[in-house]
Amino acid sequence: MEGLAHLxxxxxxxxxxxxxxxxxxxxxxxxxxGTARQxxxxxxxxxxxxxxAALIEGVTLFAEVVCILLAFK
Amino acid sequence: xxxxxxxxxxxxxxQVGEMIMHHITNGNEVxxxxxxxxxPAITPFEVAGVHVDMSISKVxxxxxxxxxxxxxxxxxxxxxxxxxxxxxxxxxETLVLFIRxxxxxxxxxxxxxxxxxxxxxxxFFFILTCNLLGILPGGTTPTGNVNVxxxxxxxxxxxxxxxxxKKLGVGGWLGHLMPPGVPWWLAxxxxxxxxxxxxxxxxxxxxxxxANMVAGHVVILSLIGLVFILGWAxxxxxxxxxxxxxxxxxxxxxxxxxxxxxxxxxFIGLLVHSEx
Numbered sequence: 518m519e520g521l522a523h524l525x526x527x528x529x530x531x532x533x534x535x536x537x538x539x540x541x542x543x544x545x546x547x548x549x550x551g552t553a554r555q556x557x558x559x560x561x562x563x564x565x566x567x568x569x570a571a572l573i574e575g576v577t578l579f580a581e582v583v584c585i586l587l588a589f590k
Numbered sequence: 591x592x593x594x595x596x597x598x599x600x601x602x603x604x605q606v607g608e609m610i611m612h613h614i615t616n617g618n619e620v621x622x623x624x625x626x627x628x629x630p631a632i633t634p635f636e637v638a639g640v641h642v643d644m645s646i647s648k649v650x651x652x653x654x655x656x657x658x659x660x661x662x663x664x665x666x667x668x669x670x671x672x673x674x675x676x677x678x679x680x681x682x683e684t685l686v687l688f689i690r691x692x693x694x695x696x697x698x699x700x701x702x703x704x705x706x707x708x709x710x711x712x713x714f715f716f717i718l719t720c721n722l723l724g725i726l727p728g729g730t731t732p733t734g735n736v737n738v739x740x741x742x743x744x745x746x747x748x749x750x751x752x753x754x755x756k757k758l759g760v761g762g763w764l765g766h767l768m769p770p771g772v773p774w775w776l777a778x779x780x781x782x783x784x785x786x787x788x789x790x791x792x793x794x795x796x797x798x799x800x801a802n803m804v805a806g807h808v809v810i811l812s813l814i815g816l817v818f819i820l821g822w823a824x825x826x827x828x829x830x831x832x833x834x835x836x837x838x839x840x841x842x843x844x845x846x847x848x849x850x851x852x853x854x855x856x857f858i859g860l861l862v863h864s865e866x
Contacts, residue, residue, distance in 0.1 A: 564696065568856060571849040575794040578801040589611075 526588035530581055537577030541570050599819055606815030613811060614804055616735055617648045622728040653732045656719040663715075686711050693852050698859030702753070706858055709749055714851040717742065721803060721843035725836070733846075734803035736796070743796035746854045750791070754861035766861065791857050795850055802846050806839040 548566040552559045620627040629651055634643040646654075667679045675683050689711050694703035717733055724731025732738045755763045767784045768777055813832045817825055 564692070564852070567849065568852060571798065571853060572794075574802075575798045578798055579794075581805070582797060582801055 522587045526584040529587070530584040533577050533580035533584070536580075537573055540573040540577075544569055544573065602819050603815075606812070606818055609815065610808055610811045614734060614807055616737075618645060620648055620651060620728065620730075648730050649732045649735045649738060652723050652730045653720065653738065656716060656723055656732065659719055660715055685714070689714055689851060693848075693855050697852065697855045697863075699863045702757070702858065702862045706749075706753065706855070710851050710855055713742070713746070713854065714847050717799070717850055718844065718847035721847060722840075724803065724807065725839055725843065731803045731807065733799050734807060736800045739796045739800040742799070742850070743792040746795055746850075746857075747789075747792040749854065750857045750861065751788070753858045757862045763861075791853075795853060799846055799850055802842055806835065806842055810835045810839070 544566060548562050551562050555562075618629050618631060620629065629646045629648070631645040632643070634641060634645075636642065663678070663682065667682045686707075690703060690707045694707050694710055698706065720732040720738070723729045724734060733742075751763075754766065758766065767781050769780065769784075772780055810832055813828045813835065816828050
């Protein structure tokens with residue numbers, strides 16, 4: 518059973534990273550397009566991008582913490 | 591022969607795992623590599639059936655170090671401030687101005703920014719110092735312990751609600767649980783969701799800081815541990831990646847302190863600076 522928990526932790530960590538990476542990737546794309554069109558707004562865009570990235574990252578890290586608990590339990 | 595080698599690698603893997611766990615969990619001694627300092631233990635006692643252990647652990651010790659360094663920094667900086675600050679004072683002024691102008695003012699407006707900048711700056715400097723202490727050899731990251739980040743998040747939670755109650759009054763603060771423009775029959779759902787959100791925000795702050803700090807340490811230690819599992823030939827690769835992670839950790843230490851501060855500021859701003 519312990520082996521299964523480790524397997525689940527590994528697969529779960531990978532899936533969470535796919536989701537988080539896709540989300541932050543989309544976010545960075547939007548921010549870069551916005552900055553390219555409106556370079557004067559780059560400071561505001563960067564701030565909101567970091568906030569949104571932190572929120573996405575937070576959700577991803579919830580999943581990763583669950584995986585760590587599975588692996589070490 | 592082959593089975594023996596596998597067995598040896600397996601044992602080594604377990605030892606590396608234990609080493610990593612030892613590093614990221616709390617303990618009662620500071621390991622400086624060449625010597626170990628045992629921290630004083632205070633006999634645990636019971637208060638109303640709750641087991642209380644006030645011993646100074648590794649994490650508490652490094653939190654004290656961080657606090658001491660910050661007090662020292664404050665004393666050095668305030669000693670002689672001319673019109674144009676130089677050296678350390680200049681550096682600290684840059685950071686404080688950044689927090690006041692780019693973090694506080696942008697998220698909660700001018701009036702509230704003046705009120706809450708001291709709290710935000712304290713949080714920022716304390717978290718930054720704690721994060722950076724873990725990168726020093728022999729150091730521990732206090733923010734890599736979930737209890738510490740939970741404490742910081744609890745302070746942030748009370749600060750956010752206090753700011754809201756002070757600005758809106760108790761009635762207005764209760765009123766924000768029911769956003770305007772929502773049909774009345776949705777009220778039970780909305781109020782539950784808003785109350786959940788109230789607690790979810792600091793909870794996310796706590797987990798984010800904790801997970802970020804632990805993750806960096808685990809990755810660096812795992813890379814170094816690979817040398818003992820796979821043999822010396824892997825050294826150039828692990829040292830290369832290890833160095834890369836180390837530098838990334840420096841950046842993450844700064845970024846996470848910034849993210850914690852700006853999110854706290856944003857949550858305060860959402861209550862204080864809201865249109866409704």
